[in-house]
Amino acid sequence: MPCAALARRRATARRDPSMTSPPKQVKTLILGAGAAGMMCAAHAGPGTLVIDHAKAPGEKIRISGGGRCNFTNLHTEAENFLGENPHFPKSALSRYTQWDFIDLVDRHGIAWHEKTLGQLFCDRSAKDIIALLRDEMDRAGADLWLEAEPGEITHADGLFRVEITQGGTPRTVIAEALVLATGGKSIPKMGATGLAYRIAAHFGHRVTETRPALVPLTFDETRKAAFADLPGTAVDTRITCNGASFDEAMLFTHRGLSGPAVLQISSYWREGDSLSVCLRPNLDLFAHLRARRAEAGGKALSTVVSEILPRKLALHLSAKLGVSGNLADQSDAALRALTDQLTRWELTPTSSEGYRTAEVTLGGVATDRISSRTMESAHLPGLYIIGEALDVTGWLGGYNFQWAWSSGVAAGRAI
């Protein structure tokens, strides 16, 4: 057909869906070409189509782990996840483990290293993980449509009918199985829409309260002013809130608090809660202060605080706590009181940076009507929900990708 005629036909088709190409029939339609969707496609067998509204697949993988993708954690267990049902992740995590994914990474010749606390990163680039998934999808014969937005979804006679717009052109896909893998709400700028929640709710699923998680916490103006001397200061801490505790670094920022310990505890923190911060948790502070008094009693107590903590923080706290005098002047009770202040420092953030910077969404599609073995809906056979869209939220450190791999494989194998 000549170009002008083709353009006219396309323009008409946009206005009149009956003029579009006939519906495409597939066995499996996966919405979302992120970590979970691509992994599912690699296991779902022939006749799989993955669609995504982004220009490229796996955009979050690309930016993850500072561009090196913390793709799993050696210590992954169900205990590293939050959700209404703490047992739900067990089955999928045990059927496709961190060792299975490491094996896959090795088979693709991707070099990796352990950074800290069992967190595995690519030596080179997160793009290696995207290439691995694309390769596995190709091997499985899965198709990928990009810049494709799903519209109306209906279900009748055991088949899903999904209206899709791709590059302005309407298309219809008929599928035996529909997989929701569009993730959560975090980082809307990167295309996060919460679409899976709306589709799941449409088919009768409950969606639990969702909140930004693994996110920096912020102070109001008064508290920001009180900590104005500290942005850029990092310190080893144990942060405790609502029964959870993490031993990692805390960082003061211009907005409030960040660093791994704060991101971790943000999943447990609620507005109004205080964080209990233990500075230098691996040091017996009271014993240390007494030992320093015995060997260097002439030293100023504030100098000894500077030996233990970063300089700016030591100055800040010494002024705030009225630290004065030499070590020799301090009674055991005074050293004990100082120890208590440094190990039970109460900090009260006002808010969080929200979905704009949150690594994940806490909450999601409730797991009570989802099979923990296959991720299939108990309301509607043929509907599967995987990855971050579910009410399964991992700690910081590669756990969320492991959940994407394990839940994606669980659904893919079952379809």
Ligand code: FDA
């Ligand atoms: P994911 O968000 O990956 O994919 C969803 C896909 O659906 C996207 O491709 C999106 O474009 C598409 N989509 C959404 N709405 C759509 C719509 N309406 N129509 C069509 N397509 C739609 N985790 C970890 O374990 N290690 C790490 O190093 C990091 N690092 C990290 C850094 C940053 C900055 C962020 C934001 C997050 C992380 N994470 C992480 C978390 C990790 O990225 C996240 O848990 C997984 O990507 C979730 O995988 P899913 O496939 O479920 O969703």
